[in-house]
Amino acid sequence: QVQLVQSGAEVKKPGASMKVSCKASGYTFTSYTLHWVRQAPGQRLEWMGWIIAGNGNTKYSQKFQGRVTLTRDTSANTAYMELSGLRSEDTAVYYCARDPSSSTWRVIDYWGQGTPVTVSS
Amino acid sequence: QSALTQPASVSGSPGQSITISCTGSSSDIGGYNYVSWYQQHPGKAPKLIIYDVSYRPSGVSIRFSASKSGNTASLTISGLQAEDEADYYCSSYTSTTTLVFGTGTKVNVL
Numbered sequence: 001q002v003q004l005v006q007s008g009a010e011v012k013k014p015g016a017s018m019k020v021s022c023k024a025s026g027y028t029f030t031s032y033t034l035h036w037v038r039q040a041p042g043q044r045l046e047w048m049g050w051i052i053a054g055n056g057n058t059k060y061s062q063k064f065q066g067r068v069t070l071t072r073d074t075s076a077n078t079a080y081m082e083l084s085g086l087r088s089e090d091t092a093v094y095y096c097a098r099d100p101s102s103s104t105w106r107v108i109d110y111w112g113q114g115t116p117v118t119v120s121s
Numbered sequence: 122q123s124a125l126t127q128p129a130s131v132s133g134s135p136g137q138s139i140t141i142s143c144t145g146s147s148s149d150i151g152g153y154n155y156v157s158w159y160q161q162h163p164g165k166a167p168k169l170i171i172y173d174v175s176y177r178p179s180g181v182s183i184r185f186s187a188s189k190s191g192n193t194a195s196l197t198i199s200g201l202q203a204e205d206e207a208d209y210y211c212s213s214y215t216s217t218t219t220l221v222f223g224t225g226t227k228v229n230v231l
Binding site: 113 | 159
């Protein structure tokens with residue numbers, strides 16, 4: 001069965017960087033795109049970007065452009081999301097999520113369990 | 122890209138039908154038949170319940186149906202049940218090849 005297993009909770013100080021991993025199993029990793037979505041406490045889902053696992057192409061939300069980097073390691077079936085210049089407003093649960101679409105990345109059929117990140121001095 | 126607009130909350134009694142709206146623009150909802158809906162229970166990851174405007178994934182109850190008209194998409198839950206109490210989010214593909222989510226709607230079962 002499809003599984004996306006993310007790394008554990010993190011506590012970071014303002015100005016630091018964080019890197020969340022997302023290990024995929026149960027499907028051909030390079031045949032799908034992965035989205036990263038975050039949700040601040042009590043807030044809505046917020047799309048951050050996608051990465052095509054096959055060729056590494058990425059697209060980022062304008063809001064995070066310059067601060068977020070999505071990468072993947074095809075030998076480990078793992079995707080990564082790195083966010084720099086952390087501030088308190090980045091406190092949220094971060095999700096990786098699989099998209100089965102091709103060329104118009106528009107739907108998420110499987111989600112990771114979420115990685116809580118707290119940014120606090 | 123601004124969030125799609127949803128009502129903050131919608132309420133209904135068991136057995137009733139409710140409808141949640143999701144309003145965007147011609148650059149997202151109005152431009153493509155690529156609207157999805159997700160259900161999220163507290164503390165859980167979202168679950169896909171509708172994709173490409175009106176298609177239900179395997180295993181999703183037929184009580185969930187959806188449609189689109191112009192820049193507004195709608196999700197209808199028929200025969201409301203206690204287990205339907207959750208947050209619901211719409212999303213759409215956009216003209217800049219990004220994804221945008223709605224503001225979210227809390228469904229209360231009275």
